[in-house]
Amino acid sequence: MKLQFLYNEYLNLKFNRGLPSTPIGGFAYGLLEDGGAALFFAERNDEAFVEWTYELQPRDAHYVAIPDWKPVLSDSFKQLDVYDELVFYYLLFTINATTSIAKINPYNAMNDFMKNYAFFQLSQLNGVTRLNEEQKLQLRDFFFFFYLYAHPVNEETLYAFSFRGQDLIHTKTNIHVEHYVTTYHDYYSEHLDKHKDQIFIAPPEIQACQDLMLELLRSIEGKSAKLEMPPEEGLEALLRLINDADGFMHMHSVDKTTLFGIMSDFLSDARSTPYRDHCFRMLLQNYACYVLYFEFEQIHHLVDYFKDTPVWCERMINSLFTDAIFMQKILRHHRIEIADYTNVIAFFNEEARRIYL
Structure with a gap:
């Protein structure tokens, strides 16, 4: 399967784009009773991709004084204990759940946006050339943190994994996540x-799950072709900037007027669809993460122009500061007091003022 095809179908359903469905290997999306959607095996609609491991969740050793069992x-993995096993389970579930489409409500909207934004950006970073290696490492840790945080996972899982080069590893045991994923699927296929009584799919379907999960993992690690937001009439210039972080940073560096003009063109267009609005929100968060993260003073240029x-x-x-909590982390990281930026907070709405002032 080519992950881009799956991603296109995901966006098609998530934002009600109404485009014809495209083949996505041995899987197909199905609607859920709660209004969301999940990826099912194409030949059967009774088992979702994300659900096949539900009954395999390990016992929580935190509720036992002295655990008397071993990890499966x-x-x-001799160095693995029962606490590590549970953390791995949560990570694997989080990665698989990237394919699911939740029904959005006021309580999950921000987390849903942040997780999907972070997943998309993780696939971009390896090919970015306008950032040095240290800057790319900073952003990769930043995006991976929010990818997990927004799922959400528990605190133990949130801090259990890190990157070594492009490999995601379990920091405590030094187990490579890719190795764990293949061993995990091979074990259950063979046993x-x-x-x-816990698994309701056949070995070929377990293999298909492994293949898809490895594609998702490699996208997170930046080892596969970067994902792209699919085209939309009238969004050509904006999507070029979203799909090309280098081009976005170059334009901001040498020709801010053109960049801000593209933003103005979007705002002056009365057409509004969920996908169009999502793309503009992504562009603004790119401005936060690729520009303001490294040079917050650049925000004055945006305010002066508009x-x-x-x-x-x-x-x-307000979209920059309240669509996600990226800006909160950026301000804390750089010890910036936003109240000192009077020209910025002059445009804060009530929600932004409640959060930041």
């Missing part, structure tokens, strides 16, 4: 009889 994969169109300026400033 202890023969393959299906032993777990027949201050004479206060409705637009207010929309962008």
Whole structure:
């Protein structure tokens, strides 16, 4: 399967784009009773991709004084304990759940946006050339943190994994996640009889799950072709900037007027669809993560350009600061007191003021 095809179909359903469905290997999306959607095996609609491991969740050793059992994969990973096993389970579930489409409500909207934004950006970073290696490492850790945080995972899982080069590893045991994923799927495929009351798919389907999960993991690690937001009429210039972080940073560096002009063109277009609005929100968060993360003072240029169109300026400033909590982390990381930026907070709405002031 080519992950881009799956991603296109995911966006098609998530934002009600109404485009014809495209083949995505042995899987197909199906609608759920709660209004969301999940990836199912194409030949059956009774088992979702993300659900096949539900019954395999390890016992939580935190509720036992002295755990008296071993991890399922202890023969393959001698250094693994029962606490590590549970953390791995949560990570694997989080990665698989990237394919699921939740019904959005006021309580999950921000996390849903942040997880999917972070996943997309993780696939971009390896090919970025306008950032040095240290800057790319900083952003990769930043995006991976929010990818997990927004799922959300528990605190133990949030801090259990790190990157070594492009490899995602379990920091405590030094187990490579890719190795764990292949061993995990191989084990259950080979011991299906032993777990027949917990697993309701056949070995070929387990193999298909492994292949898809490895594609998702390699995208997170930046080892595969970067994902792209699919085309939309009228969004050509904006999508070029989203799909090309180098081009975005270059334009901001040498020709801010053109960049801000593209933003103005979007805001002046009365057409509004979920996908169009999502793309603009992504562009603004790119401005936060690829520009303001490294040079927050650049925000003055944005405000100066748009201050004479206060409705637009207010929309962008509040989207930057309240669509995600990226800006909160950026401000804390650089010890920036936003109240000192009076020209910025002048455009804060009530929600932004409640959060930041």
